[in-house]
Amino acid sequence: MKMLNNLIIASSLLAIVACKDTEKIEAAEAEVAAATIEKAEAVEAELESVTKELEKKAEELDSSLDALDDI
């Protein structure tokens, strides 16, 4: 009977430890995902600003190049 009690206590403790580990893993994954998202958004914002700048300059260049047609 005592042995059975010990067995129940031990398996309960193992279950609690396993739960804690899962929580920790999930929390760590969520943290990494949040950091990844933040970085990815920063990268996209940077690319967006590069594209916008290039498109604006391309437009300006086009109008100047068109003006060369009458030379």
Next chain:
Amino acid sequence: MNYLKILAVLAMVTLSGQMAQGQNFANQAKKIGKDQAQEMKAKVEKHADGMKEKGQQKVDEVMKKGQEGINEAKAKGQEKMASSNMAKPAQEKDMKFENKEGLTGAALGQARTKYAENKVAESSNKLSAMNSKAAIGQAKINAAKQRLENAKSLKGANALSTEDIAIKQAKIDEAQTKLNSFKGSISSGKTKLNAAKEKLNKFN
């Protein structure tokens, strides 16, 4: 006895005369009543028409105000949309990642990185296209320079004035300045793109 009979006949004649007169009065009164009733009815109908017209005016007025309110609200809404992300072109909206699969944790991080990598690849393609554009622009400027040089040697009526030459040269110079600035932006864009790639690779 005869005397009594005569009196009775006289009384009857008088009574019947009075009755006829009474009937006449009654008819007249009836007629006057009918006229007045018709007059009243006409007045009531006229009043009702007036009320109906006023009511309609009020309804129109309220509806007009309501429509004005709606138009104003619409205009304000559109103004707000124009100043917010909602009014941005689809191409820009597409920059935003939407987690439609309901991913979480590591899977979400990986999906997000993959999406950003696709954007980097798109930007890389755009930069290549811009490079080609710069090369075409340079060729156009060179051709214009050559045409101007040829025009400078023209003599007689076709000869260009000093002012004409200066105007054309200014156009070429302006185009060259803009092209150089464009090339500079392409170069800085490439540097930023490489930095973006590195940033993303650090997560993998």
